[in-house]
Amino acid sequence: MLDFNQLRCFVAVAEELHFTRAAERLNMTQPPLSRQIKLLxxxxxxxxxxxxxxxxxxxxxxxKLLPEARTILRLVENASISTRRVSHGEAGSVSIGFTAAAGYEFLPRAIAKWQVRFPAVELQLREMVSSAQLDALGAGQLDFGLLRPPVTREGLRSRRVEAEPLVLALPEGHRLAQGGARGSGQGLAQGESVPLAALDSESVVMFAPDEARYFYDLVAHAFSRAGINPHFSQYVSQVHSVLALVRAGLGVAVVPQAAMNLRYEGIVFCSLSGIRPAQPVELHLAWKVGNDNPALAALLEEIAPLRREAKDERGAGPGD
Structure with missing residues (x-):
């Protein structure tokens, strides 16, 4: 059975070809060094x-032994380093679920931050609707998820990591589109807004009540509180599908502000007034209680700075 310390002593002597210099290199005296070589x-x-x-x-x-001994010592050292880094959350892997809309803004910003801070942590990303993420979290198939509230399942914890407003998406040339921002990635025009009540007579591309329940409820309740009843021309489940139909002229749509990052040509975005709270679209981070993945804990520590950066860029909303 080869002994790690004996191999270390042998490599030092083999490279120095001098017992005294090898002993000095290893911070030991020559007699113990000679004993280790004899034992090997x-x-x-x-x-x-x-x-x-x-x-x-x-x-x-x-x-014959020298190159193999060097390899063994290097493998042992690398194993020690990598194991220590995993235990500190600096290496390993984290499985992350995310909704499609979370991938428009928050997730890319988070990934960029994590890759700089933890380059040795492998991110396993899975796009999933919120309900599927809850199932996967409960079954231990995800380390954490970026999903829509509420998170009420037993054994799961969550925190809000993002809140953003709803905005109005209009086809170019629409009567309500004056002063809005085109789908080129620019921000909403300052001081320009459309009252939600102005949509009372409009055809609206709406989120599907089954596949996109969170956004359906959010927009439907906003209309209800405003006392209006638009005509829902189409029902689709994904934000990018909503925008595609708006671009085709099938109606206007109320979408999360992050949808502007999709940069659809032929679409104008305007801010909306008459919606309370001002930032109703919430993104939550959820994880299973008792998850002992050190890399998960390390990544979660970086979430709070991301929230602060988002507020600095857009301004803190009510209730933050």
Whole structure:
């Protein structure tokens, strides 16, 4: 059985070809070093070094062992380093679920931050609707999810990481589109807004009540509180599908502000007034209680700074 310390001593002597220099390199005296070499030769059953008062030379067995001993020492050192980094959350892997809309703004910002801070942590990303993420979290198939509230399942914890307003998406040339921002990634025009009540007579592309329940309820309740009843021309489940139908002229739509990052040509975005709270679209981070993945804990620590950065860019909303 090869001993790690014996191999370390052998490599030092083999590289220095001098016992005194090898002992100084290892911060030990020469007699213990000589004993370690003899023990290694006994374990292998062959002489590794030829030494006399004037020189030290490797035997054929020593020349064969040297590169393999270096490899073993390097593997042991790398294993020690990587294990320590995993235990500190600096390496390993984290499985992350996310909704499609979370991928428009928050997730790219988070990934950029995590890759700089934890380059050795592998991110396993899975796009999933919120209900599927809750199932996967409960089954231990995800470390955490970026999803829509509420998170009420037993054994799961969550925190809000993002809140944003709803905005109005209009086809270019629409009567309500004056002063809005085109779908080129620019921000909403300052001071320009459309009252929600102005949509009372409009055809609206709406989120599907089954596949996109969160956004359906959010927009439907906003209309209800405003006392209006628009005509819902189409029902689709994804934000990008909503915008595609708006671009096709099938209606206007109320969407989360992050949808502007999709940069659809032929669409104008305007801010909306008459919606309370001002930032009703929430994104929550959820994880399973008792998850002992150190990398998860490390990534969660970076979420709070991301929230502060988002507020600095857009301004803190009511209730934050």
């Amino acid at each position: 030769e006994h374990a292998i059953g062959a002489p590794l070094l030829l030494r006399n008062n004037r020189s030290v030379r490797l035997t054929p067995a020593g020349r």
